Amino acid sequence: MVRAALIQMTSVEDPGENLADLKAHLHTAHAGGAQFALSPEVTNCISGSRTHQRAVLHHQEDDPTLAAVRQEAEALGLWVLIGSLGLLTHDRDGRFANRSLLISPQGEIAAQYDKIHMFDVNVSETETYRESAHYRPGARAIVAQTDFAAIGMTICYDIRFPYLHRRLAHAGAEIITVPAAFSAVTGAAHWETLLRARAIETGCFVLAPAQTGVHYVRDGKERRTYGHSLAIAPWGEVLADAGTGCGVTFVDLDMGEVAKARQRVPSLNHDRDYEGP
16 A cells, blocks of 8 residues: 655745745655655746746756755655656757656655646636747656556646557556646636546556645736646546645555556557558
8 A cells, every 4th residue: 555645735936935835745744654745736836927937947956946855755755756846948949847756765866757748728818828938848758667656757738638648558657647737717627537537548546736726916817726636546536635725635545456447447458550530
């Protein structure tokens, strides 16, 4: 049995403030017996100002949030998924990376994944996003090995692309992580359905730590996220729902359920080549 801790946050524009919250949540996770703690997407900074982000974000090798979490993971003996960090890159166009990092109990970076699918959408006349204007997309899918499970790493909008998750399952993933900062509107409509579908299709546990609440109000517009960090079983049941408050939600994972679900419906063995359309 593996105890996971889903960390739900309302990240703000100050990375230092977010780091203080994250460290407190990691200690709560450890005190509650977790072996694996997961934070949401853009744990270190949510801002409506790209100018502000350029001023407060760091390159990975200099990022204080990453350095501090590596220290905490080692001190607490925890596996930690930093759902993602906004990071500076050396790209000529100046775009950031949206990068998920898996930290071992020895404080080492065990794996990292850059979000592949960019959230370029028109939710409504007043709510639009162009993630690709400021973040560069990743190009490599990742399955990381731990001492308790193989973990397929995704981020937020990736959840809408079933082929990525199926490929992770074929590559051996038993848990798929989906840290998110999901829109309140699309979250209410699609969040649980999408997560349950990906779990059922792959026979994986799906762990989705989320941002929640109002993060900033700028120029008359607010950034609001849906919350409801979820843990989904390989058969599709919701094992835990964090609601809309900040904090830590614990869930116990029986990794034997992965094999049981895949034996009952072995769809991963039934892929076929076909022609058209």
